[in-house]
Amino acid sequence: MEKLLEKLRSKNIQAYVARDCGEARDLALSLIPPGATVAMGNSATLRETGIFDSLVNGAYNVINQFEPGIPAAENLKRRKAGMLADVYFTSANALTLDGELVNIDGKGNRVAAMMFGPDKVVIVVGENKIVKNQDEAWRRLKEKAAPALAEKLGRATPCAKTGVCSDCSSPERICRCYTVINGQMPVDKDRIHVIIVKERLGI
Numbered sequence: 001m002e003k004l005l006e007k008l009r010s011k012n013i014q015a016y017v018a019r020d021c022g023e024a025r026d027l028a029l030s031l032i033p034p035g036a037t038v039a040m041g042n043s044a045t046l047r048e049t050g051i052f053d054s055l056v057n058g059a060y061n062v063i064n065q066f067e068p069g070i071p072a073a074e075n076l077k078r079r080k081a082g083m084l085a086d087v088y089f090t091s092a093n094a095l096t097l098d099g100e101l102v103n104i105d106g107k108g109n110r111v112a113a114m115m116f117g118p119d120k121v122v123i124v125v126g127e128n129k130i131v132k133n134q135d136e137a138w139r140r141l142k143e144k145a146a147p148a149l150a151e152k153l154g155r156a157t158p159c160a161k162t163g164v165c166s167d168c169s170s171p172e173r174i175c176r177c178y179t180v181i182n183g184q185m186p187v188d189k190d191r192i193h194v195i196i197v198k199e200r201l202g203i
């Protein structure tokens with residue numbers, strides 16, 4: 001774990017370990033400057049750690065694309081606004097031992113915000129998402145995470161039924177954007193904060 005933290009820091013990414021969800025939540029919320037606008041990507045990890053509820057129900061200036069009942073146009077507007085929030089919260093689909101953040105996204109606003117826009121990005125990752133290298137990361141995403149997510153979202157994709165990716169051409173395909181973040185520029189060394197939680201979290 002220490003080597004992974006050092007690897008992330010060597011790539012200009014701030015890195016922390018949290019013993020459990022409570023510690024991760026407290027640390028994540030402490031990274032919000034007073035008065036900052038906050039947005040978040042869709043993430044089981046943020047919900048399981050209680051970070052999502054704390055943001056939505058707390059005294060924060062939240063751009064909430066997930067507010068129930070909002071029209072599609074308002075959802076899109078908030079997704080776009082979230083890409084310029086002061087602080088963006090999300091998880092990652094995989095974290096390699098070499099400190100690479102590997103992600104698959106559908107529309108792409110989540111991975112775009114991770115890469116550029118928000119002044120600060122807080123990424124909360126359960127230790128189950130740590131993998132050896134990019135090959136293992138893509139295998140994890142295609143063989144496990146994406147099919148499980150498609151099933152959870154009720155998508156009419158082959159993988160939602162079989163649990164295996166067939167690189168489908170379904171209109172409901174959730175895998176559209178594939179990204180790897182391999183560090184930040186030195187001037188941006190306080191931008192991405194990765195909190196590794198010593199628990200099994202997310203998909």
Ligand code: SF4
Pocket residue numbers: 142146147150157158159160164165166167168169170172173174175
């Ligand atoms: S490409 Fe299609 S089949 Fe493969 S994981 Fe994504 S949605 Fe499922």
